[in-house]
Amino acid sequence: MKRLLNMHEAPIIIFTIIVTLAFSLYSSGFFGIDNLQMILDQNISMFIVAIGMTMVILLGGIDLSVGSVLAVTATSVGLFLSHGIHPWVAALMGIGIGVLCGMVNGFFIAYVKIPDIIVTLATMYIFRGIAVGISGGTWMTNFPAGFRFFGQGTLFGLSFPLLVAIVLIAIFIYGLKFSRFGRRIYAIGGNGPAAKLAGISVAKSKFKVYVLSGLLVGIAAVIFASKVGSVQASTAGNSLAFEVMAAVLIGGGSIFGGIGTIAGTMLGVLFMGIIKNGLIISKVSPFWVDATTGFLIILAISINTLQRYRQNKGKEGDLV
Amino acid sequence: MNAWTSRLSLRSNTLLVQLIVLFFILVLFSILSPYFLSVSNFMNVFNQMVEIGLIAIPMTMIIISGAMDLSVGSMLAFSAVCMGVAFEQGLNIWICVAIGLIAGMLCGALNGYLIARHRMQAIVVTIGMLVMLRGLVYVINEGRPISGFPDGFYFLGQQYIGVVPFNAIVLMIMFLLAHFFMKKTRFSTYIYGIGNNEEVVRYSGISVVRVRFILFVLSGFFSALAGVFLVSRLASAEATSGTNIELDVITATLIGGTHIFGGRGSLAGTFVGLLIIVFLRNGLNLMGVSVLYQAVILGALLLLAVGNQKFNGA
Amino acid sequence: MKKMMTTVITGVLALSLAACGNAGPAPANGGTEGGASDPNARTYFINPKSIGPAYWAAAEKGAVQAGEDLGVNILYNAPTEADSSKQINMIQDMLTRQVDGIGISPNDSKAVGPVFRKAIGEDVQVVTWDSDAPETERQYYVAPATDEEIGELLAQTIGEEIGGEGEVAFMVAGLGSQNQIAKSDAAKAYFAEHYPDIEIVTTVSSDDDQQKAYANAQNLIRTYPDLKGIIGFAGGEPPAAAEVVEQAIQAGTLEAGQIAITGIAVPSVVKNYIKNGTINTDIIWDPGKLAYATVYILDQLAQGNEITDGMEIPTVGTVTVDGQSVFIGMLEVTNDNVDSFDF
Numbered sequence: 001m002k003r004l005l006n007m008h009e010a011p012i013i014i015f016t017i018i019v020t021l022a023f024s025l026y027s028s029g030f031f032g033i034d035n036l037q038m039i040l041d042q043n044i045s046m047f048i049v050a051i052g053m054t055m056v057i058l059l060g061g062i063d064l065s066v067g068s069v070l071a072v073t074a075t076s077v078g079l080f081l082s083h084g085i086h087p088w089v090a091a092l093m094g095i096g097i098g099v100l101c102g103m104v105n106g107f108f109i110a111y112v113k114i115p116d117i118i119v120t121l122a123t124m125y126i127f128r129g130i131a132v133g134i135s136g137g138t139w140m141t142n143f144p145a146g147f148r149f150f151g152q153g154t155l156f157g158l159s160f161p162l163l164v165a166i167v168l169i170a171i172f173i174y175g176l177k178f179s180r181f182g183r184r185i186y187a188i189g190g191n192g193p194a195a196k197l198a199g200i201s202v203a204k205s206k207f208k209v210y211v212l213s214g215l216l217v218g219i220a221a222v223i224f225a226s227k228v229g230s231v232q233a234s235t236a237g238n239s240l241a242f243e244v245m246a247a248v249l250i251g252g253g254s255i256f257g258g259i260g261t262i263a264g265t266m267l268g269v270l271f272m273g274i275i276k277n278g279l280i281i282s283k284v285s286p287f288w289v290d291a292t293t294g295f296l297i298i299l300a301i302s303i304n305t306l307q308r309y310r311q312n313k314g315k316e317g318d319l320v
Numbered sequence: 321m322n323a324w325t326s327r328l329s330l331r332s333n334t335l336l337v338q339l340i341v342l343f344f345i346l347v348l349f350s351i352l353s354p355y356f357l358s359v360s361n362f363m364n365v366f367n368q369m370v371e372i373g374l375i376a377i378p379m380t381m382i383i384i385s386g387a388m389d390l391s392v393g394s395m396l397a398f399s400a401v402c403m404g405v406a407f408e409q410g411l412n413i414w415i416c417v418a419i420g421l422i423a424g425m426l427c428g429a430l431n432g433y434l435i436a437r438h439r440m441q442a443i444v445v446t447i448g449m450l451v452m453l454r455g456l457v458y459v460i461n462e463g464r465p466i467s468g469f470p471d472g473f474y475f476l477g478q479q480y481i482g483v484v485p486f487n488a489i490v491l492m493i494m495f496l497l498a499h500f501f502m503k504k505t506r507f508s509t510y511i512y513g514i515g516n517n518e519e520v521v522r523y524s525g526i527s528v529v530r531v532r533f534i535l536f537v538l539s540g541f542f543s544a545l546a547g548v549f550l551v552s553r554l555a556s557a558e559a560t561s562g563t564n565i566e567l568d569v570i571t572a573t574l575i576g577g578t579h580i581f582g583g584r585g586s587l588a589g590t591f592v593g594l595l596i597i598v599f600l601r602n603g604l605n606l607m608g609v610s611v612l613y614q615a616v617i618l619g620a621l622l623l624l625a626v627g628n629q630k631f632n633g634a
Numbered sequence: 635m636k637k638m639m640t641t642v643i644t645g646v647l648a649l650s651l652a653a654c655g656n657a658g659p660a661p662a663n664g665g666t667e668g669g670a671s672d673p674n675a676r677t678y679f680i681n682p683k684s685i686g687p688a689y690w691a692a693a694e695k696g697a698v699q700a701g702e703d704l705g706v707n708i709l710y711n712a713p714t715e716a717d718s719s720k721q722i723n724m725i726q727d728m729l730t731r732q733v734d735g736i737g738i739s740p741n742d743s744k745a746v747g748p749v750f751r752k753a754i755g756e757d758v759q760v761v762t763w764d765s766d767a768p769e770t771e772r773q774y775y776v777a778p779a780t781d782e783e784i785g786e787l788l789a790q791t792i793g794e795e796i797g798g799e800g801e802v803a804f805m806v807a808g809l810g811s812q813n814q815i816a817k818s819d820a821a822k823a824y825f826a827e828h829y830p831d832i833e834i835v836t837t838v839s840s841d842d843d844q845q846k847a848y849a850n851a852q853n854l855i856r857t858y859p860d861l862k863g864i865i866g867f868a869g870g871e872p873p874a875a876a877e878v879v880e881q882a883i884q885a886g887t888l889e890a891g892q893i894a895i896t897g898i899a900v901p902s903v904v905k906n907y908i909k910n911g912t913i914n915t916d917i918i919w920d921p922g923k924l925a926y927a928t929v930y931i932l933d934q935l936a937q938g939n940e941i942t943d944g945m946e947i948p949t950v951g952t953v954t955v956d957g958q959s960v961f962i963g964m965l966e967v968t969n970d971n972v973d974s975f976d977f
Contacts, residue, residue: 560717
């Protein structure tokens with residue numbers, strides 16, 4: 001089991017190391033604890049959202065609406081705060097709104113049985129509209145000092161958001177691997193009809209996963225708002241869905257479900273973070289940053305696919 | 321146009337649903353806005369929908385084959401800017417158009433090579449291409465729009481033949497050709513086959529790799545063509561053109577009844593889906609409805625129009 | 635049968651949705667039909683670059699106010715993203731609606747040429763605001779100042795604050811956006827001429843994404859330890875830079891006052907940073923007054939009146955008219971006056 005897991009994430013680990021080495025050689029400021037800390041810090045919301053996305057993709061689904069859910073949640077937290085609600089209550093209410101959005105997605109996907117991509121494409125439009133609508137077009141900013149704790153505070157000498165992320169990652173890695181719920185997700189993603197015949201309630205599991213995804217996006221949104229210090233409803237989290245999806249797939253996930261791990265996804269997020277940070281630190285021309293990022297994504301996924309293809313020729317070769 | 325779509329609707333119930341939605345939208349806006357129901361407004365809408373429409377043709381085929389291409393907007397911008405840069409080098413404009421089209425096909429070929437030949441996941445590859453090509457666009461022209469094309473070139477996007485815009489005529493011809501192609505040729509059977517059961521197609525001795533490859537090259541070509549028409553219509557090649565166009569294209573395709581998991585769908589449906597979203601947007605614009613509400617309405621319509629289809633095993 | 639039912643329901647819902655969109659309460663931003671309700675009154679379409687940013691929401695209030703004062707109808711709308719082809723589609727739709735004048739803030743100065751020609755041909759008044767399209771047939775351009783002047787003022791501000799030498803980084807909202815290029819080029823030229831010892835180390839773009847702007851600022855501080863100044867050329871950049879600098883100061887990795895920040899930002903967004911002293915000077919103009927002036931100029935043109943230098947526009951004040959450009963002037967926001975702005 002352990003060996004299989006190692007094999008599964010091997011390509012992305014190796015590629016991340018190569019890229020890290022390249023950046024370290026190229027720029028003296030890159031390799032160091034404080035820069036690593038900064039990369040982690042910049043991608044906290046990505047890490048948390050990616051946990052949910054991994055489960056969604058494991059089910060064979062897709063969630064395009066995460067960016068809009070983030071915008072709705074962050075905006076409403078901002079609104080609560082501006083009405084003088086206590087930061088902790090506002091944060092909890094915001095997370096509740098994230099869960100609500102997840103329930104909307106989950107309801108249409110699991111019980112009305114509309115394909116994931118259509119529902120989340122639609123809710124992507126809808127939630128974004130709601131976010132900008134409730135914001136009244138103004139920025140959410142000038143948060144009270146107490147709210148800063150969520151994005152910038154420290155606990156036991158560690159950054160609070162990082163701690164939250166680590167705890168969440170640990171819970172979900174454990175949950176996916178050892179809990180019945182986690183095994184069901186793999187079963188459904190691997191072979192839906194078979195899982196159904198085995199007596200698993202596909203709808204219930206799907207609904208739960210989308211609610212969890214909403215919850216995680218809600219948490220990420222609170223951290224996002226607190227960290228960045230201002231929220232613009234029309235653009236917050238605009239490219240989040242694509243970036244997180246890319247991270248999951250770079251981390252070894254399959255868009256067809258059933259394959260992938262949270263650990264792999266986290267490596268995928270880290271990989272994307274390293275690229276973004278490294279390209280700027282290496283003083284690459286701003287015009288080249290996006291082009292290089294795209295190229296490295298394709299390269300990462302190529303290595304991944306080729307490796308997997310070689311390893312599981314018989315098992316998985318037929319998938320596109 | 322109505323003749324051939326209604327003939328089809330007898331065969332395809334889904335199409336009937338879409339047509340009724342379209343009809344509702346047309347009637348609704350005719351009542352709500354005095355400016356909606358006029359030849360000039362309709363021609364205006366047709367002129368605007370060409371780019372989305374052109375890309376929707378290969379997108380429908382790709383989705384039917386069970387894949388997806390998210391890089392179309394970036395390919396559009398990349399070809400447009402390649403064309404513009406070539407023009408700045410002093411080449412004849414029609415040679416530049418050819419260069420733009422070739423650039424699009426090369427991007428499509430790269431997509432196709434990775435996805436078809438190396439069996440990589442279409443979504444990831446095309447997300448990567450989306451980021452990379454958009455970046456390359458900035459590398460090529462440093463983000464500055466290119467303009468000053470000769471008047472002859474603007475014919476493509478701005479001229480009207482009688483009352484009908486020239487580019488809309490091109491779109492219609494393309495749709496008719498593609499429709500015929502999807503109904504009558506063996507190649508289209510392969511596309512549907514791959515979408516339904518790729519293995520069976522492969523065991524029938526058909527090169528799945530080749531079919532997929534051709535589809536992605538087509539996607540590149542049509543994106544580039546859309547880029548050419550867009551540059552002609554706007555008289556300017558911009559680095560930002562085509563941003564998020566993939567969402568419009570996919571929305572039109574899905575409203576048009578193409579099955580997201582592949583295997584089912586039709587170009588006639590896509591065409592109706594396209595009309596639905598462009599008329600919806602136009603009507604709401606005429607009424608002065610904020611784009612925020614437009615986004616919410618479009619999302620709700622997507623859920624409603626597509627949500628009532630049966631999705632087996634979904 | 636079931637399918638037919640769902641179809642009908644779909645249609646009805648679509649109907650009611652669309653109707654809601656129209657009849658619903660006027661949203662605080664975007665899509666408002668402000669001003670006189672008289673159907674025979676003149677109607678103007680005021681078109682910002684996009685809907686959502688606080689800047690454009692503030693402009694909308696001014697446009698609606700002008701509509702009420704002048705007794706004309708105002709349609710204020712734009713696409714959600716600053717995309718030129720979507721913007722032009724919307725302008726075309728508005729020409730179909732037979733508005734009397736359009737006030738456009740073009741995303742691409744060249745691309746609006748054909749649609750402006752069409753508008754002029756249909757006897758529609760055309761004015762650009764906030765961003766210009768100089769090579770088109772637009773009648774007037776309403777702005778706080780030229781992009782060059784704004785860029786130079788920003789460069790001058792930062793040059794003075796850092797004492798004329800050191801490393802400066804630019805933060806822009808988009809590498810491809812015309813007004814960002816014009817302003818940053820002007821700043822660059824100003825440095826070359828007046829402060830040869832200032833080195834522009836890089837230009838980073840946020841693509842209008844707050845989180846990306848924030849990460850960009852973090853990376854800048856890390857990459858260039860000797861960085862002395864940051865200029866943010868769009869509304870989202872200065873607050874992101876200020877937030878990062880404040881956090882770095884709190885964490886002890888940066889000394890207060892080590893990095894000077896200036897830029898273009900709405901006062902309400904940067905209020906706290908100005909009070910904390912992270913930003914000393916912020917350059918802005920009142921977007922509401924800009925939109926107000928745009929509507930006023932359009933209305934004057936529609937009535938056949940002339941636009942003259944030094945003319946008085948109610949609530950806006952005296953404006954400078956230079957050729958086909960109308961300038962309302964810039965504001966410098968500092969700790970002394972930051973509370974006096976209501977936008």
